[in-house]
Amino acid sequence: MIFSKFLKKKWQHKNSVVRVEAINSSLSADDPAQRDIIIALIKNDDNENVRRAGLIKLASFQSWLNQSQENTMAKVKQYASDKVAAILMDQDAIRVSQQEKLSYIAEHKHYSLYENWLKTTEDADLIIVLFEKIANKNQVNEQSNKLALKPQLLLNLFTQKQNVQVQQYIIEKVADLDTLEKLKKKSQQAEITQQLTEKIAQMQFAIEQPIALRKKVNLVLAKLQALKDQYEYQDYLNKRELLSHEWQVLATEFSCFDAAEITTFKDKKLAILAQLDKLFIAKAEQHVQAEIIRQLNEQKQQARIHFDKTLAVINQTLTTSIFENDKIEEQQYQTLFDKLTSEIIVSVLAKNEQNEFIAKICQQQKKLQQLPEIAKSVSEATHLISKISQLALPTTAEEMDERLPVYQTWLSDWKSAEKNTSGALPDSIKTAANKIQQNWRQALKPLQEAKKQEFSITQKKLHDVRRLISAGKYNAAFGVFKKAKQLFNALAEQQQYRIQKDYDSLSEKIAELADWERYIATPRKQKLLADIKAIVETPLDNPSEQAEKVKQYRKIWNSLGHADDDAEKTLNNEFNQLCETAFTPCRLFFAEQENLRAQHLITRESFVEQAKLLHEQLSRGKKTNDESLTVDYKTLEVELNQLIKQWQSAGQVDRAVYQDINNQFNLTLQPIKSAIKVFHQENKALKQQLITEAEKLLATEDVVTAVTQVKALQTQWRITGYAGPKVENTLWQNFRKINDDIFAKRAQKNVLEKSATSARVAELESALKTLEEKYSQVTQLNDLQMFEQALHVLNKDVAQQKPKMLNLEKQISAKEKTIAQRIVDCKLADEKRQWGYLFLTLEESISNAESFTEQKEYLQLTASWQKKLKELENNTTHFNREDATLELEILSGNPSPSNLQQQRMTVQVSLMQAQMSSGTAIDLPAKFSQWLMLGKFSQQDLGLLERIKPIFQ
Incomplete structure (x- = not known):
């Protein structure tokens, strides 16, 4: 045991610090065996720092990339991911090729990295690839080709990347008008601005x-x-x-x-x-019938023209042959007549019209049979033309009386000869005869009118004589009869004959009255003397009436004729003396009137001075450039009219001076009147121009613009001056009628638009109703989203309508809100079901030691969850999920078992430190995905699953 401790390598030492030192100093990345040891430490070592040291030792992009995806330690995995991002963004000593970068972007979906990378890179190709990757991140779920790019990110990218290639690409991809407008404001290059302007114009046109x-x-x-x-x-x-x-x-x-x-x-x-x-089916049938009738009438008219023209040619040919004595082939003409008759019979003309044309043919045939007589008549007609041409036209009444009988005889002979020619006279002969008759009518008309007028005057004078006799005005009757006698003697014998009886009757009456004149005049003059004595002794109150009375008596006296020879002189002297006495008080009155006329003259002279002042005011206003002194023609015209009215009521002045002062007044006013007339004419021209412009507006199709502009014309009309009394009202009526017509057009247009709008409203309401019926029973998310999209399209269509359809917009918006809420609810329900399916799949698989894919709930999972479970199934590494489970409970706020409180505290501190350093938002589903992918599940993990389930269900 003791020797085993000494025989162990440093990289196998229990102390992690020793292992880190061994990696840094003892192991070489170039030696394959040692490299494998480093890789094993990276994957399996329990210490985070050892794993990191191994990755740093390898200094390979591929190693960092692999561990960012496969390392079982979350922090190392995150550290590797950050390193990969730094390498890709050229922020690390390790460099990768452009192709490696592009391959990474194509194979991975690290969108947060791509967004940051997009902000820093200046490579146009990378920018475009990153742009496409980010823009299409939601395509799988949304089944859409539209860019899923945030507008703000797009604007920032456009502003930051002053690269023509990138900006052109962005312009090509963007299909939103508002975004394009914002891009245009951000554009700093003329070429890009021009492209944006063109695309905006195209899109606006398309909209x-x-x-x-x-x-x-x-x-x-x-x-x-x-x-x-x-x-x-x-x-x-x-x-x-x-x-x-x-x-x-x-x-x-x-x-x-x-x-x-x-x-x-x-x-x-x-x-x-x-x-x-x-x-219109009935009217269509009537129209067809009318069209048939019209075509038939056209055919008839064509037939008439053809037959008239043919007969005219035949008649002209015959006439020419007769006049020039050419040989006439009667058989040839007869053949032509037969052919023409056949055409007439088979034509579309009515029977009566056919008979008329056949009658004309018969006339031509008859003419062929009377050729010698017709030729003789033509010769006579020619001779008559020659004969009358030698007779000069009359220029006086005497010449008319002498030559008119000759002309009338010639006219009678001419009509007879023309009739006998049967229409064979050449046009030149007819024209000459018509010209001769026209010349004679023109020459006779003024002479006959003068004769007629003289006859009418004579008749009137005789009538006046009879009227004067009936009224007892014998003296006047004598004078009028004398004039009537002169006129009667000047009349032609024929005219005298017409009124001879009336003239003889009046002559006898006048002769009889001459005998009675002296007998009647004496007592009448004596009575008139008594009447004038009355106004001498008792003058009238009104001197003017007194003077008029004296004048009236004098007039009557002169009309009474002669009295008896022995009393005539005495009566005349006495009457003259009484007239003088009766007129004496009138002279005093007229003297006073003379003084008044002098005063009136002074008044009129003052009016002349006022007229001169107006003239000077006008002259100064025309010469000055001072706006305050310019001529106010409206006020000037008012003052002129007032002055003329005062002049007309200023009273009488002496006739000797009235003409001079009146001329002086008028001459002074003439320039003012002329200036006002020019002012009126200018205003008339301006108003006629306004009328012309209004007529153009009436003819235009743009009624809305026409109404706006005609209102402006109305304003101009109001500020334009008076055009004169003769034309002002006419101009106004014309202008007003055009205005009325324009507003009538607007009213008609409004009616049509209202009808079209009503139809459009009904159409859109029907579309909404159809959508509601179609999707009334849907509950699936896809169907609801399709319904929402259809409502959005319909609402957009409604919003573009003018005038606005507010009620319909409100209905659609309300429906959209309802559907949007249903979609949210449906998504939440689907998400909840997905969590349920996922946990059931995990539990069943762990409990039964079976593959995830063998569980029935597996098929209900989304593609992303299925993919993760497949990846997890291939992972044979076992990993303790206890700390990761505590992290989920801490982040979600769920309690942990009481025996794990100390461990929970430790994990919570680590989480807080990591959160403070990264600053990223909490994403529980992402954390669960990390928890899920830590390694292969064991039976002990079932308890952990039970603790996690409440977080997501």
């Missing part, structure tokens, strides 16, 4: 295109639906064709929709078209 296209499609469907209210079938067809074309254009962009939505849109369109076809 916005379906929304905008969906609105357009729904609008087209709403317009199609609205066609049911169309009254005119042709308008319905035109609009339907336009909408079909619009649909075809939109359909080229349907690739942005999923197949289900495309099918929905197409089904809606087909349903609407079927409804429209059913609704």
Whole structure:
């Protein structure tokens, strides 16, 4: 025994310090045998420091890697893992190749290491591989290809790695718009910023295109639906064709929709078209009938044109032949007539129209039989044209009286000759005859009008004579009759004959009145003297009325004619004296009026001065650049109108000066009026421009923009000045009508959008109802997750709708919360069941000494647990799990057996020290995995399992 102690090697010494020293000084990693000893110590030595010393001695990445996975001592295992991380991250003296690093990343799932490594490395290839590894860590469970990267980690990576290759890769992989926007803000390189800008624009277009296209499609469907209210079938067809074309254009962009939505849109369109076809079936039949009638009418019109043209050519040919004395082949014409008659009979024309054309053919046939007589008539017509051309047109009434009978005789002869030619006259002869008749009508018209006017005047004068006689105004009747007599003698004999009887009657009446004039005038003049004496003795209160009365008496006196010869002179002298006396008080009144007119003149002169001040104010305002002195045309126009009103009510002035001062006033105001007129014209032009802009807005399809801009035009209209009384109201009415039309378009658009929105709401509500019915009975986690995903997609679609569908959003959000809670509950239940299956599998396997895979609960476990159990089954190392069990109880807060309290205390202190040094969070499932993988189970481990089960169940 004593010798055995001396024969033992240092690496076999009980003292761990000696063993560590032996590893450091006695054993060589280059010697294969000694290397195996070091490896054995690393795997089996009871002391942590010995194992660590062995690993340090080997100084091999592969050794560190193997022990980080296989070492049975947790702390050594962790130490090896930290060393592996340092080597991979080039923080250790040991170096590994790029390929080894890439292989490690591909084969292992140390995601916490990868995240730290990703922060420190600057190698683009490594960054990309690490990025992909981390991003895809949840793919197995989530069955998804989407990046599972934390946004903050992504932003930090983008900010820290100012590497074009890495940033381009990140841009390529990121498909989230918000994240791209944040990346753009962090970008420091123009090339990367440009790529981000382009990708953001593409994604925004991809997001916005379906929304905008969906609105357009729904609008087209709403317009199609609205066609049911169309009254005119042709308008319905035109609009339907336009909408079909619009649909075809939109359909080229349907690739942005999923197949289900495309099918929905197409089904809606087909349903609407079927409804429209059913609704318009009667009108469609009527339209077909109308189209048949229209085509028949077109054929008839074409036939009419053809037959008219053919007959016109035949008629022209015959006319030319007759006029030029050419030989006419009657048989050839007859053949042509027979052919044309056959065409007419078989044509689509009605029977009466056919008969009309056949009658025209008969006329041409008759013309062939009367060729000598027609030729003679043509010669006579030509001679008549030549004869009348030699007669000059009349220019005076006398010439008209002389030449009109000759022209009328010629016209009668011409009509007879033209009739006898049976339409065979050449167009040139007809044109010449028409021109001659037109010239004569033009020459005769003013002369005949003048004659007619003279005749009317004479008639009126004779009527006036008769009226004056009836009124007892004989003296005036004598004068008017004298003028009527002159007019009567100037009339033509024919015109005199028409009114001769009336003229003779009045002549006799005037002669009779001449005898009675003196007999009647004397007593009337004496009565008039008595009337004027009355106003001399008792003047009227109003001098103006007195003066008017005197003037009236003078007028009546002059109209009474002559009195008896012996009394005429005396009566006239007495009347003149009385008139003078009666007018005396009027002269005093008119003198006072003269003074008033002088005062009125002063007032008007002051108005002229005011007008000059306005003119000066206008001139100063135009010349200055001072805004405070600029012309206020509105105020200026008000002042001008007030001044004109004052001028009009300023009272009378002497006629001798009124014209001068009125001209002076008007000339002073003229520049002001002109300036205001220019102001009105400028405002008119501005308002017409506003109307033009409003018309353009009315024509645009963007109604929302049109309404916004037309409101701005209304503001401009209000601040634009007055355009003048003649056009202001008209301009306003035009502008207002366009505004009304634009707002009417908006109202119509709102109705269509509301209809489309209602249809969309119904569609989305139906989709929600369908989802609820489809997943109403599901209880499995996968089904619940599918339901949640479908709700998320539907909610996203609803959120993109405009206007917002708040009620529907609330319904979907509430449903999402309910499903999310059910998923959480389901996951917890699944997790609890998994723990139950796991513990049953372990207990049954240990108790029965059977393989884990032979237990029935094994098949219920997840793939990760099955993999761990398979790895554990291959591990033949036995390990005491007592301390690890205490660690789990301490970390979970579960009590330990009373006889292990001292050991629990020791383990707890070690745990606290490790926790303080590492700072990592407590992960009980991970700790259990470490506990599970420590080594092969034995019957003694069943008790440990019983202690651990309450922690996880």
